[in-house]
Amino acid sequence: MNHRSRGAGPASGRPPPTAARPIRPDGAGSTVSTTSPGDPRAPGGAAPRRGAPSRPPFAVRLAGAVARRESQVVLGLDPDPARLWPEAVRYGRLLAELPFVRMVAVTGSLTRDNVTSGGDIDYLLVTAAGRVWVGRGLAGVVRRAVRRRGTHLCPNYVLSEQALMVGDRNLFTANELVQMVPLSGHAVYRRMRRVNDWTAEFLPNAGGCPRQLAPLSLRGRRVARLGEAALGTPVGGWMEQFEWARFERKLPARSSDPKEVVYTAECFKDHVDGWGEKVLAAYADRIAAGGVEP
Numbered sequence: 001m002n003h004r005s006r007g008a009g010p011a012s013g014r015p016p017p018t019a020a021r022p023i024r025p026d027g028a029g030s031t032v033s034t035t036s037p038g039d040p041r042a043p044g045g046a047a048p049r050r051g052a053p054s055r056p057p058f059a060v061r062l063a064g065a066v067a068r069r070e071s072q073v074v075l076g077l078d079p080d081p082a083r084l085w086p087e088a089v090r091y092g093r094l095l096a097e098l099p100f101v102r103m104v105a106v107t108g109s110l111t112r113d114n115v116t117s118g119g120d121i122d123y124l125l126v127t128a129a130g131r132v133w134v135g136r137g138l139a140g141v142v143r144r145a146v147r148r149r150g151t152h153l154c155p156n157y158v159l160s161e162q163a164l165m166v167g168d169r170n171l172f173t174a175n176e177l178v179q180m181v182p183l184s185g186h187a188v189y190r191r192m193r194r195v196n197d198w199t200a201e202f203l204p205n206a207g208g209c210p211r212q213l214a215p216l217s218l219r220g221r222r223v224a225r226l227g228e229a230a231l232g233t234p235v236g237g238w239m240e241q242f243e244w245a246r247f248e249r250k251l252p253a254r255s256s257d258p259k260e261v262v263y264t265a266e267c268f269k270d271h272v273d274g275w276g277e278k279v280l281a282a283y284a285d286r287i288a289a290g291g292v293e294p
Contacts, residue, residue, distance in 0.1 A: 096218055099223075099231055101135055101139075102127060106123060107122045108176075120153060124159070131240060132266060133243035133244045134240050156269070177192075254270075
C-alpha cells in the first residue's frame with residue numbers, strides 16, 4: 001500500500017517552505033537556506049535602502065583612484081615624481097648655498113608624489129634672524145633664473161630661525177609640517193619638528209622624517225659667507241626693510257586671508273592660492289557626507 005506523508009509536498013497542494021532547515025554533517029545548529037540568491041531574505045542579501053546610492057567597497061574605489069592617477073603619469077599628462085625629485089634636490093642645493101639660509105625643505109604635492117600638470121616644486125626656507133626678506137629676495141632670483149629652463153620653483157614659505165613655531169594649528173598645516181622633506185639644515189629641521197610637536201594631536205603616527213635623502217654636499221658655502229659678510233651690514237638691513245615694504249604694498253591685491261598670506265619681520269608666507277582653506281573645507285564636506293564625527 002502506497003502511503004504519502006502528510007504535510008508539505010506535491011500531494012498536499014502546498015509549495016515547499018523556503019525557511020532554513022537544520023543540517024548536521026559537522027555540528028549542531030548549522031543551517032542552510034533555501035532562499036534564492038537575489039532574495040532580500042537571504043543571509044547578507046538585505047535589500048538596499050530605497051534611494052540609497054549603490055557604492056562599491058572602499059578598496060575598489062581606492063584602487064580605481066590609484067590606477068587613474070598612475071595613468072595620468074604614464075600618458076604624460078602629469079609629471080613623473082621620480083624625475084622631479086633629482087631636480088628638487090639640485091635646485092635645493094642652490095637655495096642652500098644662498099647667504100643667511102639655514103634650512104631648505106621640500107614641501108607641497110611633491111612630498112606626496114602627487115604632482116599635477118603645471119605644478120611646481122615648493123620649498124620652505126629657514127634663514128638667520130633679521131634676514132628673512134633678504135633670503136626671500138635671493139631665492140626669488142634663483143626662481144626666475146631656473147624658470148627659463150622650464151622648471152618652476154616656489155619658495156613660498158620663509159621663516160626666521162627664531163620663529164620656528166607655526167601658529168596656524170590645523171590638520172592641513174600639521175600635514176604640511178610632518179610631510180616636508182629636509183635637504184639641508186637637518187639640525188634646524190629637528191628643532192622645528194620639536195617646537196611644533198602639537199602636530200601629534202592631528203597625526204600621532206607621523207614621527208620622524210617621511211623620506212630619507214642623502215644630505216646635500218655643499219661646496220663650503222664660500223659664496224654664502226661672502227654674501228653674509230657684505231649683507232650683514234646696514235646695507236643688508238636697508239635691503240631687508242625695502243623688500244618687506246615692497247611686499248606689504250602688494251598685500252591687499254594678493255589675498256584677503258591673513259592665515260594664508262603673512263608678511264612680518266620673521267615670516268614670509270605666500271600661499272596666495274588658499275589651498276589650506278580649500279582642503280580643510282573639502283575634508284569637512286567628506287566627513288559630513290560620510291556621517292563620521294571629526
